[in-house]
Amino acid sequence: MTKITLFGGDLRMRIAEKELQAKGYETDTLGLYPDDHASPETSRVFLLPVPSTRDGKTVFCPLGECNIPLSEIERIAENRLVLCACHSFEHLRYIDYCENDAYAIRNAVPTAEGAIKIAIEETPFTLFGCSVLVIGGGRVGRILCDRLKGFGCRITVTARKDYDRAYFEAIGMKTVHPDRLAEIIDRFDIIFNTVDVPLLTPYLEKLGNTFLIDLSTQGGFDPNAADRLGIAHRKAGGLPAKTAPQTAGKILAETVDELIRQYL
Secondary structure: OOEEEEEOOOHHHHHHHHHHHHOOOEEEEEOOOOOOOOOHHHOOEEEOOOOOOOOOOEOOOOOOOOOOEHHHHHHHOOOOEEEEOOOOOOOOEEEEHHHOHHHHHHHHHHHHHHHHHHHHHHOOOOOOOOEEEEEOOOHHHHHHHHHHHHOOOEEEEEOOOHHHHHHHHHOOOEEEOHHHHHHHHHHOOEEEEOOOOOOOHHHHHHOOOOEEEEOOOOOOOOHHHHHHOOOOEEEOOOHHHHHOHHHHHHHHHHHHHHHHHHHO
């Protein structure tokens, strides 16, 4: 039986632990509960949370009461498989599961549903009939457009690649290259940003009553500038943990199981 030590994390990791146990793995935890005490030296796999760290020095442990330096993980993880999110361990055998296509696609669903929840709750109009711009035609952008289409939104998508624009046009949506944003930016009721590039910052003065929802990690616009201009906006990163931790935990466990079977 393969043993996994789970380090830190939020409700997603608690769900993931139960799911992994149901799949036949032995687990223990450190920093996931207030009083947990793992024995990581007996584990073959180390699982770090999403995000693995907030400060670049310690494991993200919002539910635990311990401080776990990343340097300690690196010290004890030799010859073990380390599964982490958005962090590099130069001298270890590690996999960043956020770069796993299956994980990213599955996780795009709770992200899209959470974004739509925000749009419904924080705008004074229905999604039906409203004009929406989705910036980015990647995994989250595709799932989000699919869900918005079901609400009857009038959708435009920005995408750099010809292939992506052709895909969205083939399913009945308008598209625009990001270089042409200035021509259309003032036409939308809601803008969802999914890319880690501040494409919107130069156009904030044109947005008026547009509601901005930023789903990116790095930020698609300057929130301070948006505040000064009186533009309604929401920074909405980490939505799976906030709106669907049970689903997000199951997705994580499924991904971990697949990676262990493939790489251990």
